[in-house]
Amino acid sequence: MNGTLRKLALPGVLVAGTAAGMTLADVARDPLPDLGAQTAAPAAAVASANNLSGAFRAASSAAMPGVVHVQVTQATRSVSNQVPPELRGTPWEDMFRQRGGDAPRAGSGSGFIMSPDGYILTNNHVVEGADRVNVILADKREFEARVVGRDPNTDIAVVKVDARNLPTVRLGDADGLEVGDWVLALGYPLDLGQTTTAGIVSAKGRSIGIMGRSGAEAPLEHFIQTDAAINPGNSGGPLVDLQGRVIGINSAIASPTGFYSGYGFAVPINLARRVAEDLMRDGRVHRPMIGVEIRDATSADAEVFRLPSPNGAVVAAEPRGPAAGAGLRLGDVIVAVDGQAVGGSGDLMEMVMRKRPGDRVALDIIRYGQRSRVELRLEEYQADARRASADRRGAAEAPRVEEEAAAEPGKLGFRAEVVTQEIARELGMERAEGVVVSAVDAGGPAAGALGRGMVVRRVNGRPVRTLDELREAADAVRPGQAVSVQVRLPNGSETIVNYRARS
Structure with missing residues (x-):
């Protein structure tokens, strides 16, 4: 193997030597360049780098004793759930299905100890559906844990182990963070054991739409975004500042592969602590x-x-x-x-x-x-199941509309038609009146703003009851002007949608 490496490396040496204007003969005449002639790094720069390294070491050392490895086991309930969404319909789907059967599923994440008597903060998605939760401390002690409470809306969970005098982390204040501040992500990614990565705060108050996909009824996303490397297994671990104080809980990554691609997201500790207090006291969140x-x-x-x-x-x-x-x-x-x-x-x-x-x-x-x-x-806050059901039904269903007698106000980017008796019945309207959106130009200005089945009430404050009134309102809109459309949604509620007309 060494001979192969040397052979592969030799052409590189020759090319590099040629590019530098040297030959092997030059190297033979002067085999050892004057090392003293090389420019040393400025002492101030070295001192500054050493100071930063020292801050990283101190912060990691201060927090890591309170960071734990969370291992979960879940009895297999549905083989299809084992197939990751990105692999469904691919040749690898069968491989995941064959690993099903009656064998329990195992997973892991991270967490950190909030109190010496064993309360541990982690992510909801780490322990959701778990039949058994084990916690391994930094000193290798192991405990079985029970789930105290979970909140899918913020992805926060609290578990408890029966122990005393446990090492804890210090909680900081995420409000003081600024974009560009150094932070460290601690945890147990990819079954590698204790791991610390460094990066900066790259954004604050970020929403990435991940909570709604997990079934949260009232998702709340206000993430700290960081470029510190975060991978599967980091979930629930702390994001700390240079004083080793926890300022966030590592919860998600933006990645096309499921692994680190540059950006991770953490729940601010101020929000997580508020949720955790409710879970520790009552087992649920008073929102x-x-x-x-x-x-x-x-x-x-x-x-x-x-x-x-x-x-x-x-x-x-x-x-x-x-x-x-x-x-x-x-x-x-x-x-x-x-x-x-x-x-x-x-x-x-x-x-x-x-x-x-x-x-x-x-x-x-x-x-x-x-x-x-x-x-x-x-x-x-009280979840209103009936309202949520109506919202979903209204969003999923669209009325049947006729193709004739349609108004096509091009600047507004949608087609509308008269509300018939049939459409009124489908929409739950008492009377057949007004005009309804029947189609939206996919590449037009209303795309993503309006949808089929919305009944137009007003355009820029002008009442709309007929197709002629809609055409008149559209004619009054200047190209590129902001358009304000008040509509009745298919679920019966009303809203105002503002967007810019076609230029």
Whole structure:
């Protein structure tokens, strides 16, 4: 093998020598270059690098004793569940199916000890469905753990081992983080044992849409994004600052392969601690609510609602509960909570989640250019199964519409037709009136904003009851202008959709 390596390396030496203007004869005449002539690295640069290395060592040493390996076992319930989605329909699917049978499934993740009496914080997806949970400490002690509580909405879980005087981590404050700050990801990735990786905070308040795919009924995503390497097995482990304080829980990665591709995501510790406190005390989360459905403000929203910038959370449906009592309306934009600016829907949900049912909050809102403040008392969120079912049914079903007598306002990017008696019955409308979206141009301005089955109520404030009124409203829109469309959704609720007309 050594001979082969030398042969492969020799052409490289010759090429490199030729490129540098040297020959083997030159090397023979002067086999040892003057090492003293080489420029040494500046002492200040070396000292700075050593200081950073020292900070990494100290932070890892401070936190690692409280980081644990979480091993889970789950009885096989469905062979098809063992096939990863990305492998279904490929030649590897049969291989995964053959590994099924009655054998239990095993998995692992990470966690960290919050209290000396054995409360451990990890991810919900690490322990979800587990029949048995084992925890291995950094000093190799092993304990069987019980799941105290789980919250799929934030991907947080707490498990408990029966032990005392356990090493704990220090909890920090994620609010003080800034993009560019150094952080370390600790855990047990890929069955490699204790591992520390370093990177920076590359973004804050990131939403990647992963919670909704796991069945969460009210997903809350407000991740810290980092380029510290995070891989399967890191889930539930801590993200720490240079003082070794936990500022996040490693939870997800953005990757086409399922392995590290540059970006990982951690739940901020301020949010995780709030959830963990409820789980430790009651086994479930007491989630406060305002009573609004929200979405991020866009540049079109800023033009329509006359916002100073495209920031804030738009009230996207008729308010209910505390919000309705406080006078909020469809189309209001929430721009601050207790004086703290709201950049988007994730900010608002995270700010509210830190509070508790019964707390009073002050909301700054902008209503078509007018800023005001309202106060309300938060109520506890209760899942409304009937509403969720109606939402899913409304999104999945579309009314049958006729192809004739259709209005095609090209600038608006959708086709609409008269609401017939049949369509009214399908949509649960009391009367057959108005016009309904029958098709949306896939490459047009309304794509992703409007959908088939939405009944158009207003366009830029103009009532729309007939196809002629829709055509008139469309004719009044300038190319590239922000269009505000108030619609009735197939589930019966109403919302305002803003987007830019075709240029």
